[in-house]
Amino acid sequence: MIRDAHDPTAVGRPEPSDRETGLPGLRSWKAVYVAVLGVFILWIGLLTWFTNHYTP
Amino acid sequence: MNTLDYLVLLGVLIGIAAYGAWRTRGHRDLRSYVHGAKNTHWLTIGLSVMATQASAVTFLSTPGQGYESGLGFVQNYFGAPLALIVIAIVFLPIYRRLNVYTAYEYLGKRFDSKTRLLGAGLFLIQRGLGAGITIYAPAIVLSTVMGWRLDATIICSGLLVIGYTVSGGSAAVNLTQKYQIGVIFVGMIAAFFVLLIKLPPDLRFGDALTVAGGFHKLEAMDFSLDPHRRYTVWTGLLGGMFLALSYFGTDQSQVQRYLTGASLRESRLGLMFNALFKIPMQFFILLLGVLVFVLYQFDRPPVFFNQTAWHREVAQDASGKLRSLENDFNRAHDDKERDLKNWITARHAGNIAAAETARAAALSASTRAEAARTETKSFLKNADPHVGANDSDYVFITFILDYLPHGLIGLLVAAFFAATFSSKAGELNALGSTTTVDIYRHIVKRDAGDAHYVVASKWFTAMWGFAAIAFALFANLVENLIQATNIIGSIFYGVVLGLFLIAFFLKRIGGTAAFWAAVAAQALVFALYVKTDISYLWYNVIGPAACMLFGIILQLFLPRHTTLVEIPNAH
Numbered sequence: 001m002i003r004d005a006h007d008p009t010a011v012g013r014p015e016p017s018d019r020e021t022g023l024p025g026l027r028s029w030k031a032v033y034v035a036v037l038g039v040f041i042l043w044i045g046l047l048t049w050f051t052n053h054y055t056p
Numbered sequence: 057m058n059t060l061d062y063l064v065l066l067g068v069l070i071g072i073a074a075y076g077a078w079r080t081r082g083h084r085d086l087r088s089y090v091h092g093a094k095n096t097h098w099l100t101i102g103l104s105v106m107a108t109q110a111s112a113v114t115f116l117s118t119p120g121q122g123y124e125s126g127l128g129f130v131q132n133y134f135g136a137p138l139a140l141i142v143i144a145i146v147f148l149p150i151y152r153r154l155n156v157y158t159a160y161e162y163l164g165k166r167f168d169s170k171t172r173l174l175g176a177g178l179f180l181i182q183r184g185l186g187a188g189i190t191i192y193a194p195a196i197v198l199s200t201v202m203g204w205r206l207d208a209t210i211i212c213s214g215l216l217v218i219g220y221t222v223s224g225g226s227a228a229v230n231l232t233q234k235y236q237i238g239v240i241f242v243g244m245i246a247a248f249f250v251l252l253i254k255l256p257p258d259l260r261f262g263d264a265l266t267v268a269g270g271f272h273k274l275e276a277m278d279f280s281l282d283p284h285r286r287y288t289v290w291t292g293l294l295g296g297m298f299l300a301l302s303y304f305g306t307d308q309s310q311v312q313r314y315l316t317g318a319s320l321r322e323s324r325l326g327l328m329f330n331a332l333f334k335i336p337m338q339f340f341i342l343l344l345g346v347l348v349f350v351l352y353q354f355d356r357p358p359v360f361f362n363q364t365a366w367h368r369e370v371a372q373d374a375s376g377k378l379r380s381l382e383n384d385f386n387r388a389h390d391d392k393e394r395d396l397k398n399w400i401t402a403r404h405a406g407n408i409a410a411a412e413t414a415r416a417a418a419l420s421a422s423t424r425a426e427a428a429r430t431e432t433k434s435f436l437k438n439a440d441p442h443v444g445a446n447d448s449d450y451v452f453i454t455f456i457l458d459y460l461p462h463g464l465i466g467l468l469v470a471a472f473f474a475a476t477f478s479s480k481a482g483e484l485n486a487l488g489s490t491t492t493v494d495i496y497r498h499i500v501k502r503d504a505g506d507a508h509y510v511v512a513s514k515w516f517t518a519m520w521g522f523a524a525i526a527f528a529l530f531a532n533l534v535e536n537l538i539q540a541t542n543i544i545g546s547i548f549y550g551v552v553l554g555l556f557l558i559a560f561f562l563k564r565i566g567g568t569a570a571f572w573a574a575v576a577a578q579a580l581v582f583a584l585y586v587k588t589d590i591s592y593l594w595y596n597v598i599g600p601a602a603c604m605l606f607g608i609i610l611q612l613f614l615p616r617h618t619t620l621v622e623i624p625n626a627h
C-alpha cells in the first residue's frame with residue numbers, strides 16, 4: 001500500500017484489542033469470518049430447500 | 057388512527073429525538089462531532105449500520121415486493137455478508153490506521169486532490185438525491201393513506217431529523233438509531249404475530265406456506281443465467297456483493313457509523329453483526345409480505361391498494377368502468393377463496409387428486425382476478441398519470457390500518473418514521489461531514505480552528521437537510537420506491553468502488569490514471585443505463601471492473617507512479 005507523507009502519525013499505530021475478538025469459542029478473526037461464512041452458506045442451503053419444498 | 061395512536065406516534069418519535077439531542081449536546085471539536093467520542097460498543101455500531109441502511113422504504117416497500125413477487129428479492133442481499141467480511145479485513149483497518157474523517161480523505165492520501173474530490177463529488181450527488189427519496193418515499197405513502205398533507209409531513213419529519221442531527225452530530229445519530237431500530241423490530245414482530253392470528257383459524261402455518269408456494273411466492277432462489285432477470289442468485293452474489301462493498305465500504309454514511317467504534321474490534325464486530333443478520337432480516341420482512349398475500353387470499357383485498365386514489369377516480373368515472381372491474385375482481389376472488397379452501401381440505405384429507413384439481417381452479421381464478429387488477433391499474437394510470445400503476449407500496453400500510461389494534465397502529469407508523477429518521481440522519485451526518493472535510497476544509501478554508509469547522513459542519517448538515525426537503529417536496533416518483541433508491545445507488549456506487557479497489561490493490565496506478573478511468577467508467581455506466589435494459593445490479597460489477605481496467609490501460613501511457621510512504625498491510 002502507498003501513501004504520501006501528509007500524516008506521518010498515521011503510520012503503524014497499533015489498534016487496541018485488535019487481535020482479541022473477545023468472543024467465546026472464536027478466538028481469532030479468521031475463526032469469526034469462517035463462522036460468518038458458515039452461517040451464510042447455511043442460509044443459502046435453507047433457502048434452496050425452502051424454494052424446492054414449496055414450489056409446486 | 058385515533059388519539060392513542062397519535063400519542064404513541066408522537067411520544068416515540070419526539071422522545072427519541074429529544075433524548076438523542078440532550079445526551080449528545082455540546083460538541084466542540086470536529087473529530088468528536090464527525091466520529092462521536094470513539095467509544096461506541098459493537099452492538100450500537102451494528103444496529104446503527106443496520107438502521108442507516110434500512111430506511112422506511114425497506115419496511116413499507118419490501119413487504120409489498122413480497123406480496124407481489126414473493127421472496128426472490130432476498131437474493132439482492134446475498135453479496136452483503138461476503139462484502140462485509142472483505143471490508144472488515146481490508147478497508148476498515150486502513151481507515152482506522154490513517155485516522156481519516158471521511159473515506160474520500162483516504163483517496164486524497166493515496167492518489168491526489170482531484171481524485172479525492174471526484175470520489176466525494178460522486179458520493180454527494182448520489183447520496184444527495186437518495187436523501188430526497190429517503191424522506192419522500194414514506195411521506196407520500198403515509199400522507200396518502202392517513203389523509204395528511206404531503207408537504208406538512210415532509211417538512212415536519214425533515215425538520216425533526218435536521219434538529220437532532222445538527223445538534224448532536226454523529227453521536228446523536230448513533231444513539232437515536234439504536235432506539236429507533238428497537239422500535240422498528242418491536243413493530244414488525246408485533247405485525248407478524250397479528251398476521252398469524254388473523255389467518256383463518258383452520259389454516260395452519262404450514263398450510264399458509266403451502267398456499268403461498270402454490271402461487272410461486274416462496275421461490276427465494278433463482279439460478280437462471282438470463283442477464284435480463286433482475287433478481288437471481290448470480291446478480292445477488294456478484295452484483296449484490298459489489299453493491300454492498302461500495303455501500304458499506306465507501307459510502308460515508310456507513311463508513312462514519314463504524315469509524316465511531318472504540319477500537320478496531322468493536323467496528324469489526326459491528327460489521328459482522330450485519331453480515332449475520334442482514335439476510336434473515338430481509339427474509340423476515342419479505343415473508344411478512346407473503347403472509348399478507350396469504351391473508352388476502354381468504355379475506356378480499358381492495359382491487360387497488362392506494363384507496364385514496366381509487367375513491368377519487370371512482371367518483372370521477374362516469375362510465376362505471378372502475379366499478380365493473382371491481383365486480384369482476386371480487387367475483388374472481390370469491391371463486392379463488394372457495395377453491396383454496398377446497399384445496400386445503402383435500403390436502404388435510406390426503407386426497408391428492410382433489411387437491412390438485414382445486415389448486416388448478418384456484419390458479420385459474422387468480423389469473424382472472426389479476427387480469428381485472430391489471431386492467432384497473434392501467435385505467436387509473438390513464439385517468440391520472442400521477443396515481444402510478446404500482447400500488448405495492450400501499451399493501452403493508454393497508455394491512456396495518458385494517459387489521460392492527462389501536463396503539464399498535466401508532467407504533468407501526470412510528471416505526472416507519474423511525475426508519476426514515478435513522479437513515480436520513482445517517483445520510484445528513486455524512487453529507488455534512490463530507491462537504492466540510494473534503495470540500496470546505498480542503499479547498500475553501502484550510503487553516504481555521506476546530507470550532508469553526510464544527511459550526512461549518514452544522515451549517516452544511518442543515519443545508520443538505522433543507523435540500524432533501526426541497527427535493528422531496530418537488531419529487532414525483534411513481535416507480536417502486538426501493539428500486540428507485542437502489543438504481544440511483546448502483547449507477548454511481550460501482551465507479552466509486554472502482555477507485556477504492558485501485559487504491560487498495562493496484563499499487564502502481566497513480567491519481568491521474570485513476571481519475572480519468574473513473575470518469576470514463578462513469579460515462580460507460582450512464583450509457584448502459586440509457587441504452588440497455590440489463591439488471592441494474594450488474595452496474596455494480598461493470599463500474600468497478602471498467603474503472604480498474606481503464607486505470608491499468610491509462611497508466612501504461614502515463615509517467616510511472618511514485619510512492620512516498622508505505623502503508624502497512626491490514627491485519
